[in-house]
Amino acid sequence: MTTHPPHSDARHFHERAHAAIHDPKIRQNFRRAMDGLMSKRKAAFDGWDLEALRTLGAHIRLRALAHLPELLEQLERRLTENGIQVHWAVDGDEACRIVRDICVARGAKRVIKGKSMVSEEMELNHYLAQEGIEALESDLGEYIVQLADETPSHIIMPAIHKNTGEISELMHEKTGTERSHDVEYLTAAARQQLREKFMNADVGLSGVNFAVAETGTLCLVENEGNGRMTTTVPPCHIAVTGIEKVVPSLADVSALLALLTRSATGQHITTYFNLISGPRKPGELDGPEEVHLVLVDNGRSAIYQDDELADTLRCIRCGACMNHCPVYTRVGGHTYGTTYPGPIGKILMPHLIGLDEGRHLPTASSLCGACGEVCPVRIPIPDLLVRLRRESVDGDRLHPARVPGHGAKRGATEALIWKGWSWLHARPGLYRLGTAVAARLRRLQPNRAGAWTDYRTAPKLAAKTLHQRMKERAQ
């Protein structure tokens, strides 16, 4: 039923950012939500040694990534022993085809979905609609976003860009619900609409928060219960996940869960933590008869090749980086034009869409460092942004560029200026002459320097060069 436009439209970041900044409604919706989330997170870690906990989270993820291929094989073995069918997909298209083939083999026409960002990455709803299969979102936020034919603007709270009035109007228009500003009423209406859908669904499709290799267990974190419905009521459950989500043991999960829910929404734990280790066994009275896991690569194995970039794969998708990002808070999630918005999107999406299409992503940041400071698994997001900036101009001669579309922002003039700069700095005599001349001519320096001086005073060259001043001090 959805006809989402292609998700990646990162080229027009600046135009959309300009529009968003001048839209008081967007500004207000995000500001209020992000302020609330920041204070809730802070309160949730009260009494914890947060830095030690973040270190543990980082180490658990690093250890899992160090053994990634072995863990994936162990996971596959355990899941298969448990009766869960495992599929591998090199990219989003292959993952979509796998889901379709499972549906076709079962004659399934109606898919009910729990929240899954990987399925957004795959653009699964759009694909299934073209194949004549209805995919209906059941997470309330995703349901709203789907009714509006939009994409999520936040990875945890998909409909955060809308206020109650807008949601009421949307539900009235699309489902006939009475207009109301009573959130309880709107929620109850959605419950009623979706209960029918759960009962009639042929397949339930969900994401995965953690996949545990030692026991062959798929973990889902949620508050609404739609994840449990999705994975219990329909006769077939398909889980989709990125290959990086595997961890060695259940003990690892206990630590990551403590970090995930507190970082995401400031909850000590979510209402439901759902651990699935197999399809319905003989004698059991409910649960799906078939369970599938689709392991999706979609660019992750390429990110894995590079020591520094591989840190991107530590992410546990809590969204704390966006909640704390001064840019995200002001422009909102849709401005990025990517499946994953905010800081994590800025370091992940260039790998998926290329640094040409995603040319504005690494620079949509003031490098304030808040994202890196709150990341529960210590991803050095600011460093990765700088790395991507360097790659986008092919500015590193010591290390090979790795990200697709690297060098897209390299311009002949800029390259020449830097070449001249480095040439000059390698010749001390000429350098001293050059800086002395520049200091003399400082009065000729223009007061305006493009956009830089719109909100700043132009920097002035000092009357004496640093070398001269050091020499005078020494005397």
Place this chain on the structure above:
Amino acid sequence: MSSRDIILQRLRQRTGGPRTVPECDFSVLQRPDWSTAERIDRFRRAIESVHGEVHLCRETDWVDRLAGLLRARGARNLLLGRNHPVSEAVRASTHPDLPPLRVYDRPIEQWQPELFNDVDAGLTSTRGGIAETGSLILWPTPDEPRLLSLVPPIHVAVLYASELYPTLYDAMHAQAWAAGMPTNALLISGPSKTADIEQTLAYGVHGPKELIVLVVE
């Protein structure tokens, strides 16, 4: 080559060389060895902060308490598991306030509309609880199926205070989860809720609107 082999080969042949494996120090998760009274207190505070209800009972009176709570809510019926001490205790009771009892004894396919539309409350046992986060541990079984704790608008759970663990980490180890997991295991920490409409909390969005925990001391 299959997609599986392509992905695994790419991961194995990574150009960055082997990754270092740091030590994982789990001691940060440790909590003091709270007394049972402290555990109950923490459990209660955590679950009440998310709109759950806790009632302290004794082995001899929890069924009576259950009957009163259901009557106060006007529950038209109560769904029980098949063969479990908890459901048997209720069936053995003659308390006049107990609503008509139903038993989850058929595969869901045979009575799905009834379960979804006509059942007001479900009763389950628990496999213990977690004091720190106010969580119930449920391992659904053929006797207590998965939907028993999810579909009815009221979920009542019986928790033995002696089975309250300080943390999830402690519970997993004490119960040796790694030795073998059931089809489905759950932590339940409150009634179903959402804040997807403008950050405003609403309860009972897909699962139970109410969670009542009878803590048996």
